[in-house]
Amino acid sequence: MTEVEAKKPQESLQDRLAQVIELLHRHKLVEDLTHRQEGQHQQLVENLVHRQNLAELQRKLDELHPADIAHILEALPLDDRLTVWQLVKAERDGDILLEVSDAVRESLIADMDDHELLAAAKEMDADELADLAPELPRDVIHELMESLDAQQRERVRSVLSYEEDQVGALMDFEMVTIRDDVTLEVVLRYLRRLKELPGHTDKLFVVDYDGILKGVLPIKRLLVNDPDKQVAEVMATDPVSFHPDEDAYDAAQAFERYDLVSSPVVDKNGKLIGRLTIDEMVDLIREESENEVLNMAGLREEEDIFASVWKSVGNRWAWLATNLVTAFIASRVIGVFEGSIEKLVALAALMPIVAGIGGNSGNQTITMIVRAMALDQLGVGNTTRLLRKELGVALINGLVWGGVIGAVAYYLYDSWSLGLVMTGAMTLNLLLAALMGVLIPMTLARMGRDPAMGSSVMITAVTDSGGFFIFLGLATLFLL
Amino acid sequence: MTEVEAKKPQESLQDRLAQVIELLHRHKLVEDLTHRQEGQHQQLVENLVHRQNLAELQRKLDELHPADIAHILEALPLDDRLTVWQLVKAERDGDILLEVSDAVRESLIADMDDHELLAAAKEMDADELADLAPELPRDVIHELMESLDAQQRERVRSVLSYEEDQVGALMDFEMVTIRDDVTLEVVLRYLRRLKELPGHTDKLFVVDYDGILKGVLPIKRLLVNDPDKQVAEVMATDPVSFHPDEDAYDAAQAFERYDLVSSPVVDKNGKLIGRLTIDEMVDLIREESENEVLNMAGLREEEDIFASVWKSVGNRWAWLATNLVTAFIASRVIGVFEGSIEKLVALAALMPIVAGIGGNSGNQTITMIVRAMALDQLGVGNTTRLLRKELGVALINGLVWGGVIGAVAYYLYDSWSLGLVMTGAMTLNLLLAALMGVLIPMTLARMGRDPAMGSSVMITAVTDSGGFFIFLGLATLFLL
Numbered sequence: 001m002t003e004v005e006a007k008k009p010q011e012s013l014q015d016r017l018a019q020v021i022e023l024l025h026r027h028k029l030v031e032d033l034t035h036r037q038e039g040q041h042q043q044l045v046e047n048l049v050h051r052q053n054l055a056e057l058q059r060k061l062d063e064l065h066p067a068d069i070a071h072i073l074e075a076l077p078l079d080d081r082l083t084v085w086q087l088v089k090a091e092r093d094g095d096i097l098l099e100v101s102d103a104v105r106e107s108l109i110a111d112m113d114d115h116e117l118l119a120a121a122k123e124m125d126a127d128e129l130a131d132l133a134p135e136l137p138r139d140v141i142h143e144l145m146e147s148l149d150a151q152q153r154e155r156v157r158s159v160l161s162y163e164e165d166q167v168g169a170l171m172d173f174e175m176v177t178i179r180d181d182v183t184l185e186v187v188l189r190y191l192r193r194l195k196e197l198p199g200h201t202d203k204l205f206v207v208d209y210d211g212i213l214k215g216v217l218p219i220k221r222l223l224v225n226d227p228d229k230q231v232a233e234v235m236a237t238d239p240v241s242f243h244p245d246e247d248a249y250d251a252a253q254a255f256e257r258y259d260l261v262s263s264p265v266v267d268k269n270g271k272l273i274g275r276l277t278i279d280e281m282v283d284l285i286r287e288e289s290e291n292e293v294l295n296m297a298g299l300r301e302e303e304d305i306f307a308s309v310w311k312s313v314g315n316r317w318a319w320l321a322t323n324l325v326t327a328f329i330a331s332r333v334i335g336v337f338e339g340s341i342e343k344l345v346a347l348a349a350l351m352p353i354v355a356g357i358g359g360n361s362g363n364q365t366i367t368m369i370v371r372a373m374a375l376d377q378l379g380v381g382n383t384t385r386l387l388r389k390e391l392g393v394a395l396i397n398g399l400v401w402g403g404v405i406g407a408v409a410y411y412l413y414d415s416w417s418l419g420l421v422m423t424g425a426m427t428l429n430l431l432l433a434a435l436m437g438v439l440i441p442m443t444l445a446r447m448g449r450d451p452a453m454g455s456s457v458m459i460t461a462v463t464d465s466g467g468f469f470i471f472l473g474l475a476t477l478f479l480l
Numbered sequence: 481m482t483e484v485e486a487k488k489p490q491e492s493l494q495d496r497l498a499q500v501i502e503l504l505h506r507h508k509l510v511e512d513l514t515h516r517q518e519g520q521h522q523q524l525v526e527n528l529v530h531r532q533n534l535a536e537l538q539r540k541l542d543e544l545h546p547a548d549i550a551h552i553l554e555a556l557p558l559d560d561r562l563t564v565w566q567l568v569k570a571e572r573d574g575d576i577l578l579e580v581s582d583a584v585r586e587s588l589i590a591d592m593d594d595h596e597l598l599a600a601a602k603e604m605d606a607d608e609l610a611d612l613a614p615e616l617p618r619d620v621i622h623e624l625m626e627s628l629d630a631q632q633r634e635r636v637r638s639v640l641s642y643e644e645d646q647v648g649a650l651m652d653f654e655m656v657t658i659r660d661d662v663t664l665e666v667v668l669r670y671l672r673r674l675k676e677l678p679g680h681t682d683k684l685f686v687v688d689y690d691g692i693l694k695g696v697l698p699i700k701r702l703l704v705n706d707p708d709k710q711v712a713e714v715m716a717t718d719p720v721s722f723h724p725d726e727d728a729y730d731a732a733q734a735f736e737r738y739d740l741v742s743s744p745v746v747d748k749n750g751k752l753i754g755r756l757t758i759d760e761m762v763d764l765i766r767e768e769s770e771n772e773v774l775n776m777a778g779l780r781e782e783e784d785i786f787a788s789v790w791k792s793v794g795n796r797w798a799w800l801a802t803n804l805v806t807a808f809i810a811s812r813v814i815g816v817f818e819g820s821i822e823k824l825v826a827l828a829a830l831m832p833i834v835a836g837i838g839g840n841s842g843n844q845t846i847t848m849i850v851r852a853m854a855l856d857q858l859g860v861g862n863t864t865r866l867l868r869k870e871l872g873v874a875l876i877n878g879l880v881w882g883g884v885i886g887a888v889a890y891y892l893y894d895s896w897s898l899g900l901v902m903t904g905a906m907t908l909n910l911l912l913a914a915l916m917g918v919l920i921p922m923t924l925a926r927m928g929r930d931p932a933m934g935s936s937v938m939i940t941a942v943t944d945s946g947g948f949f950i951f952l953g954l955a956t957l958f959l960l
Contacts, residue, residue, distance in 0.1 A: 017856070067737040075857040077865050188703070197700040199739060202682060219699055220677040223668070256766065257547040259679060259759040261741055278758055279739040285762065286736065289769030293847060305852045306865070309872040316844050316873070320837065324881055327836040328888065334829040335892075341821070341828045348821045348828035349814040352944065355832070356807040357800065360937070364796050367773060372785045376497070377555040385557050385786070392789040393796070401804055408808065412815075457840075464832065 016064065020072050023057040024080050058087045066092055070099035073108070077306040082111050093120035098128055103304035106135060114140050126152050127172040127274075130159035158244075158273075167251050168244030170284070171265045171274035174198035177205045178231060180214055185227035187217070200277040202261040206235050213264050213272045215239060241266050242276060249288055252281040253376075292370070292452045319457060326461035330355070333465050337472035340480055346413045347475050350422060353405060354471045358429035358463030361397060365390050365437030366459050370452050373445060387438050394434035398427030421478055425471035429463060432470070436462045496544065500552050503537040504560050538567045546572055550579035553588070557786040562591050573600035578608055583784035586615060594620050602627065606635035607652040607754075613640060638724075638753075647731050648724030650764070651745045651754030654678030657685045658711060660694055665707035667697070680757040682741040686715050693744050693752045695719060721746050722756060729768055733856075735761040772850070772932045799937060806941035810835070813945045817952035820960055826893045827955050830902060833885055834951045838909035838943035841877060845870050845917030846939050850932050853925060867918050874914035878907030897959055905951035909943060912950070916942045 061069060061084065069088060073081050073096070085108055088096060093112070097105055097120060109117065117140045121129060126148075133141055133156070145153055155173055162168030176197065178187050187204065191197065203216040215235035225234050241264045242251050254260065255278055265274040307315070334341070334351070341347050369386075372378050378386070402423040410419035440458050441451035541549060541564065549568060553561050553576070565588055568576060573592070577585055577600060589597065597620045601609060606628075613621055613636070625633055635653050642648030656677065658667050667684065671677065683696040695715035705714050721744045722731050734740065735758055745754040787795070814821070814831070821827050849866075852858050858866070882903040890899035920938050921931035 021862070065738065071737070071856070074855075075852075075862065077862060191703045192706070195704055197704060200682075200741065201700060202680075202741070219703070220681060223671045223699070224675055224677060226672070256759075256762050257551070258545065261680065261682070261758070278741070278762075279736075282736050282758075282762055282765065285766055286769065289766065289773070290851065293769070293773055293851065305848060305857060306862075306869070309869055309876065312869065312873045313876050316841070317877070319844070320840060320877060320881060323837060323840040324833075324885065327833040328885070330836070331829045331833050334832065338825045338829060342825045345818045345822045345828075348825075348831075349811045349818060351828075352814070352832060352835070352948075353804075353807040353811050356810070356940075356944065357803060360800060360803040361796075364799070368785060371770065371773065375554075376551070377785060382501070382555070382557060382786075389786070389789055389792065393792045396789065396793050397797070397800060401800060405804065405808070460836075464836065468832075 016060075016068065017072055017075055019060060020057065020084065021076070021080070023053055023060065024076075024083060026053045054087065057084070061087055062089065066095035067099050070096050070104075073100055074104050074304070078107060078308075081107065081306070085111060090116065090119060091123070094123045094128075097132060098124070101304070102135070103307060105132075107304065109135055114143075118143060122147065125172060125174065126155035127159050127170075130156050130169070133160060162244060165248050166244065167242045167246045167248050167265060167276065168274075170248050170251075170280045171244065171276055172198075172280075173274050174201075175205050175264070175272065175275045176201060177207045177211075177272065178217065179208070180206045180230070180232040180235060182231055183227060184222055184225055184229055184231065184234065187222060187231060188227065200262050200279060203239075205264050205272055205275070206231055207272050211271045213241065213266050213270055216264065239264065243267070244273065248284055251276060252284045252288070255281040256285065288374075292374070319454070322454070322457055326457065326464065329461070330464040330468055333468045334472065337468075337476060340472055340476045343480055344418075344475065346409075346418065347472060350409060350418075351468055351471050354422070354425045354429050355464045355467035357401065357405075357426060358433045358467045359460045361394065361430050362433030362437045362459040362463045363456055365394075365434055366441060366455050369438055369441045370455060373441060373451050378442075383438075383442065387435070390434040390438055391431060394430040395427065398430040399423070402426030402430075415479075417479055418475075421471070421474045425467070425474050428470045428474075429467040432466045433459065433463045496540075496548065497552055497555055499540060500537065500564065501556070501560070503533055503540065504556075504563060506533050534567065537564070541567055542569065546575035547579050550576050550584075553580055554584050554784070558587060558788075561587065561786070565591060570596065570599060571603070574603045574608075577612060578604075581784070582615070583787060585612075587784065589615055594623075598623060598627075605652060605654065606632050607639055607650075610636050610639035610649070642724060645728050646724065647722045647726045647728050647745055647756065648754075650728050650731075650760045651724065651756055652678075652760075653754050654681075655685050655744070655752065655755045656681060657687045657691075657752065658697065659688070660686045660710070660712040660715060662711055663707060664702055664705055664709055664711065664714065667702060667711060668707065680742050680759060683719075685744050685752055685755070686711055687752050691751045693721065693746050693750055696744065719744065723747070724753065728764055731756060732761040732764045732768070736765065768854075772854070799934070802934070802937055806937065806944065809941070810944040810948055813948045814952065817948075817956060820952055820956045823960055824898075824955065826889075826895075826898065827952060830889060830898075831948055831951050834902070834905045834909050835944045835947035837881060837885075837906060838913045838947045839940045841874065841910050842913030842917045842939040842943045843936055845874075845914055846921060846935050849918055849921045850935060853921060853931050858922075863918070863922065867915070870914040870918055871911060874910040875907065878910040879903070882906030882910075895959075898955075901951070901954045901958055905947070905954050908950045908954075909947040912946045913939065913943045 064072075069084075069092070073084060076084060081104075093116065097108060100108065112120070114137065117136060121132065121136070121140070121144050124132065129144070136144075145156070148156065159169060159171070176191070176194070178190065201219065203218045204222070205213060206215045206217055208214055215237040216239040217231055217235045221234050221236075240254060240258055240260060242254075244265055244267065251263075255263070255276070260278065262275050262277045264272055265276060267273050304311075337347075369378070402425075405426060406419035406423035409422045410416050437459055440462075441455055444451045444453070444455065544552075549564075549572070553564060556564060561584070573596065577588060580588065592600070594617065597616060601612065601616070601620070601624050604612065609624070616624070625636065628636065639649055639651070656671070656674070658670065681699065683698045684702070685693060686695045686697055688694055695717040696719040697711055697715045701714050701716075720734060720738055720740060722734075724745055724747065731743075735743070735756070740758065742755050742757045744752055745756060747753050784791075817827075849858070882905075885906060886899035886903035889902045890896050917939055920942075921935055924931045924933070924935065
């Protein structure tokens with residue numbers, strides 16, 4: 001797609017969103033009126049006002065950057081969203097589709113006919129097409145592939161052949177290549193003939209006649225060096241490069257670590273096949289962190305905030321069901337001790353404290369470990385040390401906070417033995433929380449699973465059932 | 481600081497970390513031996529091996545990019561970390577200090593004397609100095625400021641005058657400025673005279689004689705246009721720019737939205753005073769998402785995973801204490817109904833299910849709302865609609881899962897009225913969770929607070945106390 005130079009927005013995003021909503025409301029108000037009052041003259045006037053409002057809204061939208069329209073679409077409920085979508089100029093459809101989140105994209109595509117989809121898709125580059133393809137109707141894809149030339153079709157297929165989390169799925173093909181035996185002057189003249197450079201071109205890729213990557217020529221060096229010098233003298237050999245089957249998240253970390261703007265992607269033989277750019281990596285970093293938040297909270301994936309009630313139920317039911325099972329198990333643990341509770345009903349009031357603090361503390365530990373693992377900070381050598389530290393923290397917290405709550409229990413129920421059991425149970429449950437907070441994510445990782453996935457639900461399950469068992473068990477042993 | 485062109489790493493980060501740990505262990509093993517066996521000949525040999533190991537480690541470190549050394553330092557426990565830190569060549573100290581996390585930086589600075597700190601800091605640019613300054617000893621800062629020229633000192637002061645989350649605190653001063661009345665040819669010659677361009681220079685800043693920003697000249701346009709053209713013909717007027725007192729996170733979102741690499745920072749009069757670059761924005765995006773995760777889990781800030789036990793206790797105690805208070809309130813709610821539990825002990829076993837599912841569901845809602853707010857998707861116009869949707873989801877979940885668990889309760893305790901109370905309590909608590917899941921973050925935001933901060937603890941407090949109250953209350957009304 002052609003690039004739009006972003007202009008300075010006149011108002012903040014929030015203001016623009018508010019304006020669009022205001023215009024939409026006026027539009028709907030008029031619509032309501034026309035429906036109610038069917039007098040002919042009335043209707044004519046209303047229609048006029050109606051059309052004026054829509055025209056104003058359209059003018060507003062035409063001024064906005066595609067990314068801003070995407071943002072507004074995401075913030076609107078479905079009916080308003082489609083009203084705005086229909087007002088957007090057809091030639092901008094493609095740009096906007098590429099900017100919106102998957103969930104919202106689905107709702108927009110559902111509103112377009114095949115003809116509109118084809119028109120939008122024809123403006124796209126191979127990597128953009130591949131990005132959109134999974135959500136397009138089968139016959140649209142078929143027609144689209146037919147219309148591409150052989151190279152483009154090959155590229156779309158190649159991008160589609162990689163998993164979503166591999167470098168190959170994120171690469172584009174807009175690299176500018178040069179040879180190493182020409183002078184910088186020649187390179188400068190060659191660039192001028194291109195008329196336009198792809199976005200994020202901070203380096204040119206130096207390849208030999210077989211397309212093997214020999215180095216990169218940073219634009220910075222091209223600009224400051226004597227034009228009579230040869231590319232080979234000035235280029236950086238051995239640049240950071242990636243393979244298409246590498247993990248995309250590792251690539252994003254490398255971009256972050258080495259402050260890269262673009263980077264070559266090469267195949268096994270060192271042949272240049274594409275490039276990665278920082279904008280894709282930023283999206284990935286954002287997505288990855290968000291998935292961590294969503295996963296820990298038990299949402300399956302990013303949710304369109306105005307998704308239908310049924311869709312939301314679908315997105316959330318899996319974790320709720322899991323949680324129901326774990327809560328049921330905890331309930332059964334309590335059930336085992338019903339006799340003890342009957343004899344000493346204070347146990348029922350105190351037991352959620354032990355379980356709750358354990359859950360909170362376990363979540364602190366597990367969050368920290370998951371983060372350290374995501375940042376590759378946990379190696380083989382340092383697990384034991386980490387476990388020892390977490391157990392130390394748990395022991396201190398258990399004795400301090402367990403002591404406080406034990407004193408409170410003594411004060412409330414006038415039983416020093418109940419207070420001691422409370423302190424003991426808190427300490428043991430915090431130690432359990434620390435132990436499992438380290439072991440759960442590590443075991444998940446060793447099994448090749450995402451350690452963030454459901455770790456919060458699991459640790460809470462352990463500290464709930466464990467906490468009830470420890471507290472009620474100790475109470476049964478020592479108090480009854 | 482001078483930039484290092486990142487080279488392709490030979491091994492993965494994990495491998496490199498493992499190698500360093502391996503060399504450190506060998507080094508320590510030898511040290512232990514030397515301590516134990518004090519025979520003179522023995523000691524000589526050991527010392528030799530010892531020195532060989534350290535030399536090998538140093539060679540290894542010299543090959544690595546500063547960002548990679550920073551990563552290794554972060555992954556090592558304190559004593560190993562300082563061993564490695566002492567082996568790093570002094571001239572690289574500054575680069576590495578700028579790369580490590582705040583928590584680890586503190587531990588490294590504590591290990592350096594004033595002389596070393598001054599040497600490291602003298603290599604830095606004004607913005608980098610300002611970044612480091614808060615952690616340096618007062619007399620080092622004083623001596624450092626003395627050694628700077630007037631402009632540099634002014635710049636450091638200016639960056640330090642902004643809050644951490646303002647654009648001014650993140651800007652640098654490495655902008656290349658040009659006039660609009662010269663030809664591109666002149667610009668190209670000017671750049672060549674500079675010998676080196678600052679990192680992330682994807683555009684030149686066009687200013688008038690008073691330093692007022694008139695536009696930007698993207699390097700891409702400089703390269704593809706006829707050198708005889710004037711800058712004014714080719715430049716982009718009205719580029720995206722920022723004010724130093726703007727919210728840095730808003731700037732980061734703009735970078736993400738408009739795919740920017742660098743952007744001018746101007747004062748109220750439109751005078752160019754600095755620039756923002758994508759690398760700082762990526763760090764910010766990463767940090768912001770991480771803070772969200774940490775805050776929701778009740779960790780005050782990023783924690784050095786090998787921080788001392790006491791530091792960790794300090795980082796975590798605030799949320800644990802808050803949680804203790806909320807757990808205590810929930811416990812008192814149960815205390816009110818102790819009479820009912822005494823009569824029907826099954827209530828004690830079932831009540832954690834109602835509270836737990838409510839907490840899980842409330843956390844799902846609140847996570848989604850907090851995310852939508854962070855992305856600026858929630859405006860005035862759409863709150864009611866969102867609330868209605870969340871209540872709808874809660875009603876369905878309550879009836880379905882509440883029905884399931886009600887049936888289980890009936891099966892276990894053979895009481896259909898207990899089952900009905902269970903279903904009713906689940907439904908009501910899920911509705912409460914949805915209501916508060918929307919209202920809590922919105923109220924926090926209206927009060928000007930960060931909606932992510934502690935929202936998880938608060939929703940859990942509400943669904944715990946509320947869940948116990950609803951369930952035990954209904955049971956007391958209808959079952960006893």
